[in-house]
Amino acid sequence: MPELPEVEVTRMGIASHLKDRRIVGVLVRDGRLRRPVNEDLAELLVGQRIQALERRGKYLLLHLDQGQLLLHLGMSGSLRVLPRHTPLRTHDHVDIYLDHDQVLRFHDPRRFGLVLWGSNWFADPLLAKLGPEPFDSCFNGAYLFRRSRGRQQPVKGFLMDNQTVVGVGNIYANESLFRSGIDPRRAAGRISLARYELLARTVVTVLQEAIAQGGTTLRDFTHPDGESGYFRLSLLAYGRAGQSCQYCGNCLREVRLAGRSTVYCPHCQH
Template structure:
């Protein structure tokens, strides 16, 4: 699944091609995505793209009429074509610009979404979201206060979009390893010092992943078709049974909250209790 860095890289990749361009037409070949594509999405036709933003894992294309919200789901990606070419089976949406370029949405599993939001309003899917992890709003004091009432393991806590957005499974495992926090430590048992380290690691891991182009996942390519490279630097994720890069003990794998989690039992002490 594309995570926050992959979505941010997609935003960076498509922006130079779309910003300030006029949308000639939008073709929705498959309206049955995660949610039905609303008819209002056709209001994009004839509109100038004023801004392309990201909120959590949503891409937002702003026009004077309203905003299109795009979610890549489990397997979606966006590609910018220099000109129209015949679509393949899973190419569900085309956004054609007056300059001839095409933004094409490809999604084999159809878990992604194209939604519509009127100008100066917020869509329901974003109303519950916590702060962005790379902003000042997400800081140690904020996370420490949130953790006090949460009797849930830390990995699930930092993956809760109501707490902070965009810390997906891969980056949660990597950040916890960097902060030397066991993924099963209860959130309300974390010290302020541990949380300070964890916040710092989350920011560093995500920023580094964005810089390097997003993690290489089999279902993700950047807008130019090139895969990301952060997977080459993953410390523990997907490395069960291999030597820890710090202490050489074997990396462990365990399902936590129905997600595969990777950690070093030796390095990631569990002082806070499980």
């Protein structure tokens, strides 16, 4: 489900409900995630107060008095703040009970997500190797150009690599390359500085638009408040294989790149 915009929409939706709340209980119904949830999570968390909810790439960091709870939504995860006695759905794997009768509930059918306690996640290999945030000034065309020299990898895979830049998954990689007129199959090392400058600006614009529209709702992604994200209506490439290009009217084509569905316009993208 979530790329950077969906994670950021989640963060914005729940951060104010979490700030200064005290954790009064924890229930792990199924701790078998990408890595096992800490077995003693309740002992570790109960009594601590929540200071902030921060995002780094597609990771969320819940800052508590004595450390941080690292959260990742994987492909199918979601995180909501609910009244404590809200009925359970299947795959509601972790509940963190808060004062004021609320619960922070982690839901993840495919269990590719993470819920892990630690004291310094920024030093952990999971986060330490991440590339820049797309909204940071060091993410720009010159950076992409420099980093891509000599690389034969298709530019789409290069853009989705979270050591290049964090947060750009399959949907937004497709959209950014479409809007930039760059063929996703083109070798990353053979794209000009000028085109990378356009691509970097486009990535930022696409992600910002998606956040402003509440993210992209496919299948079950909804806001923390249950609303849908409307960026799906703005998708020009992703999910539109076989339909006509909004720019030139030709038929959009689909190929698989690094195992991921890739949609592009053979006429507009080079």
